[in-house]
Amino acid sequence: MNTQVKILGLATLGSAVSAVPVMAQSIDEQVNAVFASSTGWFVNLIFSSFPGTSFPWIVGWLVVAATIFTIYFGFIQFRAFGHxxxxxxxxxxxxxxxxxVSHFQALATALSGTVGLGNIAGVAVAIGIGGPGATFWLILAGLLGMASKFTECTLGVKYRNEYPDGTVSGGPMYYLTKGFEERGLPMGKILAVLFSxxxxxxxxGGGNMFQANxxxxxxxxxxxxxxxxITGIVFAVIVFSVIVGGLKSIAxxxxxxxxxMGILYVVTALIILLMNYDRIGWAFGEIFDGAFTNTGIAGGAVGALIxxxxxxxxxxxxGVGSAAIAHSAVRTKEPITEGFxxxxxxxxxxxxxxxxxxxVIIITGQLVVDAETGRYLxxxxxxTIQTVDGNKGVALTSAAFSASFGGFQYVLAVAVILFAFSTMISWSYYGLKAWTFLFGxxxxxxxxxxxxxCVFIVIGAAASLGPVIDFSDAAIFSMAIVNIIGLYLLMPIVKRELNSYMARLDSGEIRKFA
Amino acid sequence: MTGKIVVGYDASPSAKRALDFALDAALANGSGLIVAHVLEWSPYTFLTKEEIEERHARRNMELARAEEAILKPAVTGLGAKGVTVETVSRFGNIAEVLAKIARDQKAEQIIVGRTGHSGLTSRLFGSVAGSLAQAAPVAVTIVP
Known part of the structure; x- marks a missing residue:
C-alpha cells in the first residue's frame, strides 16, 4: 500500500523513479528544513516575551484589547446576547x-471559516503543553473575544466598498483607510497595507499550511x-479546482x-461526557487547579494561561480581522447588527x-499523571505533557474520542478533512481580498x-508540526497587531452606532417583524 | 370594484388554470387581480462566501427575471378584458408570502393551483395549498 501510494505520487510529479524509497521522505525533510530556517526570525519577533518574563507580548496585546473592548462597550457580550x-x-x-443574505446565513458562513482544526487539533496542542488549566484561560479568552469581534465586524460593514454591480469588499484594510480618513487620523493607508x-x-499559514498539516x-x-x-498535492488539486477552476459545487x-459535522462533533463529545459523568466534577477541578497553580507543566500556571x-x-x-472581511459582504441597513x-x-x-x-481529552485520561505526586509527567x-500513546495535536483528540467510541477516528478523519478544506476555502477568500486590495x-x-x-498547501502538508504551527500562529497574530491599533482608534465610532441603535431599539423605532 | 383577488402564479399548467379561474371570478365580482410570483427562499440555508458576496446582485436579477419571463407574459392582454391587474414578485416561503400580500392589500380571497406534488414530498414538506388553508387570513380557493 505504502509503495503504491509513493509511486502514484511520484508519477503525478513526473519525477525520476530511481531511488523511490529514500526520495519521498527526503522531500519532506528538505521542505521542513528550508521552511523552518526561513521563517524562524519572523516567529521569534512575534512571540518574543516581555523582558524578564516568559510571557509573549502578543498574547498580552490580544487579551488587553479584548478586555478594553469589553469594558468600553459595557460588557456588550452579555448585554446584547439576547438581542x-x-x-x-x-x-x-x-x-x-x-x-x-440573512443574519443566520452570515453567522453560519463566518463560523464555517473559524470552526475547524483550531477546535480539534489546536485545543489538543494547548492541553498537551499547558495541561487542563489551559481550558480555563481558553474559555475566558473566548468570552472576552466576543467584544473584539463585535467591534471589528461592525466596522467591517460600516466602511466596506460597494461596487455598481452590487458586490461588496470590506474588512480591516477598508476601515483602516476610510475610517482613519473620516476621523482625520494619519497612517491609515500604511496600516491597511501592512494588514493586507x-x-x-x-x-x-493558519488558513492553509496548518490545515493541510x-x-x-x-x-x-x-x-x-x-x-x-502526497496529501498536499491531492488537497492542492481539489482547492485549485474550486478557487481557480470555478468548481463551485464542491465548495x-x-x-x-x-x-x-460540527453538530455531530459536539453531540458525540456530550455523549462521552455523559458516559463519564462521574468524572466531570474532577475534570473541572483539574481545570481550575491547573489555571492557578503549578501542576507540573512547563511554565506552571503562566504556561497554561499562555x-x-x-x-x-x-x-x-x-481581533484578527478575518471575521470583519467575512461579515462585510452582508447587506444590512444597520452595520451594528452584524456586530451583534x-x-x-x-x-x-x-x-x-x-x-x-x-x-473529552481530560476526562478520558489521555494525559499521564505521576501516581505519587499527582503532577503531570x-x-x-x-x-509537552506525556500522553498515554505519545499522541500530539489532532492525534490526541482522535485517541480521546476513540477511547469511548471505537471507530470514531474515521468519523473524525472525515470531519477534519472537511473542516480543513472549508477553512482553506475561507482563507483563500480573505487572502484574495487582501491581495486585490494591494495589487488591484x-x-x-x-x-x-x-x-x-495551492503551493503552500503542499509545503504545509510536507513540513512537520512544530515549524508550521509556529509560523501559522505568528502570521495570524501579526494581523491582530495592525487590526487592533485600528480598533482602538475607531472604537468611538462603534460606540456612537451602538448608542444610536440602542436608543432606537428602546424607543420602538426598531421593532420586531415576527 | 369591490376588492382584490390574489392569485399565486408560477407558469405551471396548474397555475395557469388558477389564473383563468381567478380572471372569471374577478370579472364576475368586479374585483382587481394581483398576480403574485414567489421565489422560494429560506433564511436558514448555508451559503459560501462567494454566494454571500453575489447575493444582492443575484436577488435583483432573479426578481427582474420573474417579472419579465413569468409575470409579464401571463398578464399581457388581461387589461383589455376589463380587469385591473397588478403583478408582485417576492422572495420567501410561498404560502406565508401569499398570505402576507393578501393581508397587506386587504384582498378578499387567494386563489392557487393544486400543484401536483407526489404523496411523499407533500407529506414531508406540506404543499402550498395545504399550508395556505391553515394560515391564510382570507378565503382560499384551490383550483384543481
Missing amino acids: AIALVKGDYSDPDDAGE IFCILGAF QAHAQITNVVGDYPGW SVTEKIVPF QGFKRAAFSNEA VSLLEPLIDTVIICTMTAL LDEGAS EGQTTELVFKLLF
Whole structure:
C-alpha cells in the first residue's frame, strides 16, 4: 500500500523513479528544513516575551484589547446576547428584504471559516503543553473575544466598498483607510497595507499550511504513515479546482456538510461526557487547579494561561480581522447588527466547541499523571505533557474520542478533512481580498495569488508540526497587531452606532417583524 | 370594484388554470387581480462566501427575471378584458408570502393551483395549498 501510494505520487510529479524509497521522505525533510530556517526570525519577533518574563507580548496585546473592548462597550457580550439571538432567529428581519443574505446565513458562513482544526487539533496542542488549566484561560479568552469581534465586524460593514454591480469588499484594510480618513487620523493607508501583507501570510499559514498539516496527520493516523507531500498535492488539486477552476459545487457541498459535522462533533463529545459523568466534577477541578497553580507543566500556571489564550485566539480569530472581511459582504441597513451577530462566534467556537474537545481529552485520561505526586509527567524535551500513546495535536483528540467510541477516528478523519478544506476555502477568500486590495482586482493578479495558495498547501502538508504551527500562529497574530491599533482608534465610532441603535431599539423605532 | 383577488402564479399548467379561474371570478365580482410570483427562499440555508458576496446582485436579477419571463407574459392582454391587474414578485416561503400580500392589500380571497406534488414530498414538506388553508387570513380557493 505504502509503495503504491509513493509511486502514484511520484508519477503525478513526473519525477525520476530511481531511488523511490529514500526520495519521498527526503522531500519532506528538505521542505521542513528550508521552511523552518526561513521563517524562524519572523516567529521569534512575534512571540518574543516581555523582558524578564516568559510571557509573549502578543498574547498580552490580544487579551488587553479584548478586555478594553469589553469594558468600553459595557460588557456588550452579555448585554446584547439576547438581542443577537433574536437577530439570528430573524425576529428583526423585514420580510420585504427576503432573498438577501440573512443574519443566520452570515453567522453560519463566518463560523464555517473559524470552526475547524483550531477546535480539534489546536485545543489538543494547548492541553498537551499547558495541561487542563489551559481550558480555563481558553474559555475566558473566548468570552472576552466576543467584544473584539463585535467591534471589528461592525466596522467591517460600516466602511466596506460597494461596487455598481452590487458586490461588496470590506474588512480591516477598508476601515483602516476610510475610517482613519473620516476621523482625520494619519497612517491609515500604511496600516491597511501592512494588514493586507499580514493577512496574506495568515492565509498561507493558519488558513492553509496548518490545515493541510493536521489533515495529513489525521489521515496517516487512520491509514498509516506516508509522505506528506502526497496529501498536499491531492488537497492542492481539489482547492485549485474550486478557487481557480470555478468548481463551485464542491465548495457549496462542503458549506452544507460542515455545520452538520460540527453538530455531530459536539453531540458525540456530550455523549462521552455523559458516559463519564462521574468524572466531570474532577475534570473541572483539574481545570481550575491547573489555571492557578503549578501542576507540573512547563511554565506552571503562566504556561497554561499562555497556551489557553494563544489557542483561543487562533481558533476564534477575534481581533484578527478575518471575521470583519467575512461579515462585510452582508447587506444590512444597520452595520451594528452584524456586530451583534458576530459576537456569538467566539461563544460557539471557543466557549462551546473548544471546551468540549478539552473536556473529552481530560476526562478520558489521555494525559499521564505521576501516581505519587499527582503532577503531570513531561516528555523528554520537558515542554509537552506525556500522553498515554505519545499522541500530539489532532492525534490526541482522535485517541480521546476513540477511547469511548471505537471507530470514531474515521468519523473524525472525515470531519477534519472537511473542516480543513472549508477553512482553506475561507482563507483563500480573505487572502484574495487582501491581495486585490494591494495589487488591484484583475484576473492575472488573482490567479497568481491562487496558485501561490495551492503551493503552500503542499509545503504545509510536507513540513512537520512544530515549524508550521509556529509560523501559522505568528502570521495570524501579526494581523491582530495592525487590526487592533485600528480598533482602538475607531472604537468611538462603534460606540456612537451602538448608542444610536440602542436608543432606537428602546424607543420602538426598531421593532420586531415576527 | 369591490376588492382584490390574489392569485399565486408560477407558469405551471396548474397555475395557469388558477389564473383563468381567478380572471372569471374577478370579472364576475368586479374585483382587481394581483398576480403574485414567489421565489422560494429560506433564511436558514448555508451559503459560501462567494454566494454571500453575489447575493444582492443575484436577488435583483432573479426578481427582474420573474417579472419579465413569468409575470409579464401571463398578464399581457388581461387589461383589455376589463380587469385591473397588478403583478408582485417576492422572495420567501410561498404560502406565508401569499398570505402576507393578501393581508397587506386587504384582498378578499387567494386563489392557487393544486400543484401536483407526489404523496411523499407533500407529506414531508406540506404543499402550498395545504399550508395556505391553515394560515391564510382570507378565503382560499384551490383550483384543481
